[in-house]
Amino acid sequence: MSFQIPIGPQHPALKEPISLRMTVDGEVITDADIRLGYNHRGLEKLAEEKTWVQNIYLTERICGICSHSHATCYVQAVEKLMEIMPPRRGLYIRYLVSELERVHSHLLWLGVAGHEAGFDSFFMYTWRDREIVMDLLEMISGNRVHYAMNTIGGVRRDIDEGQKAKILEGVVTLRKRSEYYFGIGANEPSFVARIAGVGMLTKQQAIDLCAVGPVARASGVARDVRKEDPYAVYDELDFNVCTSDSCDVLGRVVVRVMELLQSYNMIEQMVKGLPDGDIVVKAPRKAKPGEALSRYEAPRGENVHYIKSNGTDKPERLKVRAPTLGNYPATMVMLKKGFIADIPLIFAAIDPCICCAERAVTLISARSGEESVVTMSDLRRQALDRSKNTPVKGKSVWPF
């Protein structure tokens, strides 16, 4: 007996609305289908109405977890357009916050993975320790979610000696705990039984389907923008790209925990080697006409922002390619031939951030199930076509 089970748009396993339709035969998934568009907010269009500086805070709100990633990626592109270079101290603080954000995001993900596997103790422990890094971020920026650290040409807040000491102290605790979680994630039998060999994505598939971030790295593809195309401070830091050859959810857990350890190293290097000087340079109000593309390794993978400027104080076009979108095709492959019980784990293993990825409107015909992506001008034309053929109602009555 085969039937379709809907996962979403509202489902306890999903933190954000998305619709996965699984055709299952008993407990085995035979086909998977993904439907997006429940969380489209029109941010890219909105960005065209706002100035360069206002857009920093707008892009920060693309996502609640990797808020700094989007803001930094945007700011990098604008700085390229304006041809300004932030001072080194500013850069160090900016990417220090980036790495702290990666730590909080990966710890959050570990907890979610534990919860999806029904291992709530793991979830409670990792989220308890995530508070340490959340407190550090709050101490540095004043905020827990949207740090608002970036500005064009540097950062908005400096850090002092006392804060440095607290960061180093927090990192020591976090490193100890992360090593413990590494032990649990790789050794606890019932947990490993759930994640080993689940959601297989071979190296070739990962390359073919353009998987990004920890998903690609867990399939043995050493793809990391920080290493391949080092931006800002990353060529001065000493770190490794963590990969795993197991190609399954276990590999994704291992890669993320190893990345945590690498991030702790980077944070220590940045705090200890923090250069003196200014944290920001003055930025012009307008950018020259031109285009800029900025790449940034967000916790979930490569984040890409494209900006086109027409010489005014507003962008003409902002295009965001969030890492989750890059991982959807790979997810469809991972889900097939899996068990129902593995759906939340496999889907969670790409660390989906649906609000990041919702960038296009897809129309689904209710009758045929046909899907089509349309542009605004197409929609307008369709509406005009339809109204052209409808007869004019002579005596329409106002309903109230």
Add this chain to the structure above:
Amino acid sequence: MAVLRTFLYLLVYPGILFLFAYSTFSEWFDRKVYARLQNRMGPTHTGRFGLLQPIADFFKLLAKEDIVPEAADKGLFNVLPAISLAVVSTAALLLPLWNFDLAKPGLTSFSGDIIVMLYLLSLPTLILFLAAWSSTNLFSTIGGARVLTMLFGYEVPLFLAVLSPAILANSWRLAEIAAFYQAKPLLLLVNVLGFLVALIAVQAKLERTPFDIPDAETEIVGGTFTEYSGKKLALFRLTFDIELVVASGLLAAVFLGGFPGGVVLGLILFVVKTLFVIFLLSLIRALTSRIRIDQVVAFAWKILAPLAVLQLLATILLKGFLS
């Protein structure tokens, strides 16, 4: 007078009132242990140390809106929660905690009551399946199928493990089994393996982590209970609480030497021993992750069942050696 006494037994002690109070206390204990193991506080707000929280939850659910799905088999859907509660409460009466005289078998303590007890503990599982099936929800249906699949896994090891001490005691009566081990406490050590097997099987029967597969919220939403709300859900939750007490009482009676010493001392021993079993169950719940349905069946037949058979073999050999 006899009628009044019977009513008192049924309604107050050890009947429904005592069961309600003690099972909600057990739920509180389980939640508190689970929470402390996870570095959380657990219930703290209602009553002293949050002791009244499960009762508050129960009454809150009673007051909630009760929705019956259009497509459901309404008669079955409505009556099943009450039946399951009745079944586990009846099973509780069979615990060798009160009103049993070794010489005089009665209505609640007779030769073969251990089998009746196991049967009454199996019924809620079937009722759960029926409840899931009659609610016609997709997630419920999958949950119901999982309930039955799991039943095939843990039921046989549970029966084998619980019955092997009975074989050594040469009785099918819970009170006599308990009395036998009270006389020779050292023989309890023989059954340690069986105790572990039964503990794991009971964990599966109660659908607690790592066996909370039929209502795994991240996979199939509410699972068996997706369509249940209000009073009916409250009754099902109470059923599980009472089943927790009855199952741990059964394990305590069979593997831990029962509850000797009259009404007061017997009650104290009952509380201590059942809480010990519940503590072990909470420990398993906190330390493991949910496994998959195929893994449960494989685990039950490849590990639990052989261990239970080993226990049975050891018991039979020892019995032959002793006699």
